[in-house]
Amino acid sequence: MSSRLWLASLCAATLLPLTALAAPERTFPSELGTLQVSTLAEGLKHPWALAFLPDGQGMLVTERQGNLRIVLADGKVGAPLSGVPQVWAKGQGGLLDVALSPSFKQDRMVYLSFAEGDAKGDKAGTAVGRGRLSPDLSRLEDFNVIFRQQPKLSVGNHFGSRLVFDRDGYLFIALGENNERATSQDLDKLQGKVVRILPDGTVPDDNPFVGQSSVRPEIWSYGHRNQQGAALNPWTGELWTNEHGPRGGDEINIPKPGKNYGWPLATHGINYSLLPIPEAQGKQVKGAVDPHHVWEKSPAISGMAFYDNERFKAWDHSVFIGALAAQEVIRLKLEGDKIVAEERMLGQLNARVRDVRVGPDGFLYVLTDEEDGELLKVGLQP
Amino acid sequence: MSSRLWLASLCAATLLPLTALAAPERTFPSELGTLQVSTLAEGLKHPWALAFLPDGQGMLVTERQGNLRIVLADGKVGAPLSGVPQVWAKGQGGLLDVALSPSFKQDRMVYLSFAEGDAKGDKAGTAVGRGRLSPDLSRLEDFNVIFRQQPKLSVGNHFGSRLVFDRDGYLFIALGENNERATSQDLDKLQGKVVRILPDGTVPDDNPFVGQSSVRPEIWSYGHRNQQGAALNPWTGELWTNEHGPRGGDEINIPKPGKNYGWPLATHGINYSLLPIPEAQGKQVKGAVDPHHVWEKSPAISGMAFYDNERFKAWDHSVFIGALAAQEVIRLKLEGDKIVAEERMLGQLNARVRDVRVGPDGFLYVLTDEEDGELLKVGLQP
Numbered sequence: 001m002s003s004r005l006w007l008a009s010l011c012a013a014t015l016l017p018l019t020a021l022a023a024p025e026r027t028f029p030s031e032l033g034t035l036q037v038s039t040l041a042e043g044l045k046h047p048w049a050l051a052f053l054p055d056g057q058g059m060l061v062t063e064r065q066g067n068l069r070i071v072l073a074d075g076k077v078g079a080p081l082s083g084v085p086q087v088w089a090k091g092q093g094g095l096l097d098v099a100l101s102p103s104f105k106q107d108r109m110v111y112l113s114f115a116e117g118d119a120k121g122d123k124a125g126t127a128v129g130r131g132r133l134s135p136d137l138s139r140l141e142d143f144n145v146i147f148r149q150q151p152k153l154s155v156g157n158h159f160g161s162r163l164v165f166d167r168d169g170y171l172f173i174a175l176g177e178n179n180e181r182a183t184s185q186d187l188d189k190l191q192g193k194v195v196r197i198l199p200d201g202t203v204p205d206d207n208p209f210v211g212q213s214s215v216r217p218e219i220w221s222y223g224h225r226n227q228q229g230a231a232l233n234p235w236t237g238e239l240w241t242n243e244h245g246p247r248g249g250d251e252i253n254i255p256k257p258g259k260n261y262g263w264p265l266a267t268h269g270i271n272y273s274l275l276p277i278p279e280a281q282g283k284q285v286k287g288a289v290d291p292h293h294v295w296e297k298s299p300a301i302s303g304m305a306f307y308d309n310e311r312f313k314a315w316d317h318s319v320f321i322g323a324l325a326a327q328e329v330i331r332l333k334l335e336g337d338k339i340v341a342e343e344r345m346l347g348q349l350n351a352r353v354r355d356v357r358v359g360p361d362g363f364l365y366v367l368t369d370e371e372d373g374e375l376l377k378v379g380l381q382p
Numbered sequence: 383m384s385s386r387l388w389l390a391s392l393c394a395a396t397l398l399p400l401t402a403l404a405a406p407e408r409t410f411p412s413e414l415g416t417l418q419v420s421t422l423a424e425g426l427k428h429p430w431a432l433a434f435l436p437d438g439q440g441m442l443v444t445e446r447q448g449n450l451r452i453v454l455a456d457g458k459v460g461a462p463l464s465g466v467p468q469v470w471a472k473g474q475g476g477l478l479d480v481a482l483s484p485s486f487k488q489d490r491m492v493y494l495s496f497a498e499g500d501a502k503g504d505k506a507g508t509a510v511g512r513g514r515l516s517p518d519l520s521r522l523e524d525f526n527v528i529f530r531q532q533p534k535l536s537v538g539n540h541f542g543s544r545l546v547f548d549r550d551g552y553l554f555i556a557l558g559e560n561n562e563r564a565t566s567q568d569l570d571k572l573q574g575k576v577v578r579i580l581p582d583g584t585v586p587d588d589n590p591f592v593g594q595s596s597v598r599p600e601i602w603s604y605g606h607r608n609q610q611g612a613a614l615n616p617w618t619g620e621l622w623t624n625e626h627g628p629r630g631g632d633e634i635n636i637p638k639p640g641k642n643y644g645w646p647l648a649t650h651g652i653n654y655s656l657l658p659i660p661e662a663q664g665k666q667v668k669g670a671v672d673p674h675h676v677w678e679k680s681p682a683i684s685g686m687a688f689y690d691n692e693r694f695k696a697w698d699h700s701v702f703i704g705a706l707a708a709q710e711v712i713r714l715k716l717e718g719d720k721i722v723a724e725e726r727m728l729g730q731l732n733a734r735v736r737d738v739r740v741g742p743d744g745f746l747y748v749l750t751d752e753e754d755g756e757l758l759k760v761g762l763q764p
Contacts, residue, residue, distance in 0.1 A: 297709070350651075
């Protein structure tokens with residue numbers, strides 16, 4: 001696809017008219033009506049996350065190998081923005097999540113999570129930084145790193161990560177354990193944790209472990225595996241996260257301060273090779289919080305978006321989650337926090353779903369994790 | 383796992399007592415009752431197919447990298463048999479299907495399909511040969527190749543293949559198109575075909591294209607993609623095959639002589655990259671037979687077994703199919719040839735299913751396609 005992006009002669013801010021898309025709008029059945037799916041953009045290289053700019057200015061989209069691009073509402077894809085940090089793009093590593101500052105209209109701050117290599121480039125960890133989006137949308141200015149997962153342990157796996165601001169402006173970072181299982185229980189390490197920081201990277205005084213020796217004060221909750229979805233529940237203001245189990249046992253958690261979510265001591269996964277995970281003690285372990293929801297068969301979930309919009313009333317009080325291995329979008333119906341029904345959607349696309357977001361227009365936006373990835377816009381037929 | 387197989391000091395025919403399996407019998411819910419699943423053998427390296435020996439002597443199991451082994455009814459795994467041909471074990475290539483001669487008790491002939499490299503080893507095609515199983519079950523004697531897919535075009539993809547004898551002793555070979563799409567429609571090539579030969583490899587006089595110039599007389603049907611399942615319908619005596627679609631569009635066909643099953647002109651698949659497959663004209667094309675059954679979302683199907691046994695009456699008139707990507711066993715309920723219901727089973731195992739067979743004891747036997755693959759025995763709780 002990249003040959004269809006006329007990259008050669010462009011200055012950074014130019015928006016690229018893609019050639020007209022061959023695919024018409026497609027329709028698929030779903031439980032709550034006919035889905036209308038249009039391909040807003042294609043030719044994205046393993047897109048990982050998107051964030052909506054205000055006032056219909058389009059979206060910021062990350063591509064895993066390190067590019068941040070603007071996609072306009074009509075699907076035009078911009079050239080890579082400059083000022084984005086160098087990322088460690090190996091295995092599952094690279095440029096990952098993107099989020100706007102809650103006060104973006106004033107500060108124009110864009111937050112990115114990414115895999116950052118160590119000095120030798122052998123191992124990496126997740127890092128988070130922020131920069132100011134230039135008025136012409138061509139670059140991030142004064143990008144600086146505000147958080148680093150320490151120590152750097154990943155040889156390519158389990159970086160997480162998602163960025164969520166809560167209503168009070170705290171920044172939650174949902175992390176992976178770098179495929180170093182035991183670290184999820186080590187409170188002196190930042191693997192397998194949800195952390196909570198202030199927008200400038202400093203640690204809030206009221207974090208649960210502040211003041212304890214040998215414990216990282218950034219930690220909000222621990223015992224997580226590889227968290228690739230997180231969102232703020234719009235009806236409660238609480239953080240929800242989701243994570244991949246080892247083989248089975250994908251989970252949704254509602255991380256509470258100081259709590260242990262069990263990995264690798266407690267897991268619902270069936271182990272590879274039927275050999276037990278050395279540390280695993282069972283599905284439930286004393287002192288660890290059970291997952292809010294668990295899939296015994298792993299869809300390999302990624303992305304998370306609550307539906308709180310007037311446009312498609314049938315979707316109200318749902319949460320959407322992408323599925324990589326299952327190649328679907330999962331819709332969970334909520335009553336309060338309780339998950340009362342599950343629908344699988346868009347399996348006909350046969351595409352790995354990396355991220356799902358609800359746009360300000362009430363449509364569901366879906367990123368497919370492919371070498372030639374797509375940004376899909378999904379709605380219900382009236 | 384291989385360290386648990388005490389291979390070092392064994393003569394070929396020795397049967398290896400595996401250490402006791404850690405996994406107890408597991409139970410899972412299913413539509414027709416509780417499934418009981420026991421791991422009969424593990425530590426098989428990407429097992430691909432199995433065939434039951436008569437008189438409770440166990441099974442022959444292929445491993446993709448080239449080994450043929452005996453697994454006894456109690457799960458003891460034998461050392462690799464000698465006399466098995468050298469296989470081209472790259473990509474999807476290697477040792478594939480295994481079938482016994484219909485008159486095995488008299489002739490002891492074992493048929494194997496496998497990827498065979500060209501002289502330079504750069505490309506490969508599917509080949510089929512046969513050898514006599516020695517009385518001590520340690521080797522195949524006088525193995526000779528009776529069929530070669532010509533020309534050899536695969537660089538690692540789409541070898542098929544399955545072997546099925548019909549009631550009259552004809553041997554059907556369900557093949558792949560080596561990922562060379564157009565060849566499925568080329569009648570001078572053996573890619574993307576079902577072929578029908580006699581057990582010694584000669585061509586039956588009544589094959590549909592016998593006597594036509596520039597057409598391979600082995601061909602029974604054409605326009606297939608990558609067929610990885612085939613079985614004889616026990617109630618009609620007809621061959622059924624299944625094949626992978628490109629992205630969506632997995633199919634079941636009931637191949638009839640001389641008929642065109644459409645690939646790549648007709649496909650229900652959604653194309654990679656939304657770029658049309660150059661040759662594709664739609665889901666239905668004049669002159670091509672529609673699939674008997676199609677999945678718009680690809681489970682990535684492999685293996686096929688009709689259930690015609692007294693043991694579990696609830697399964698009567700079902701056909702079982704393995705699913706690699708979907709990591710399930712699919713059970714289709716039949717009324718005549720018509721598929722009237724579909725059940726997904728054993729998703730909780732989170733394992734790629736390469737082959738399914740019904741044993742003479744009425745249990746379902748399942749091979750998982752893993753580096754540490756398992757042979758599972760599945761029944762319904764009384």
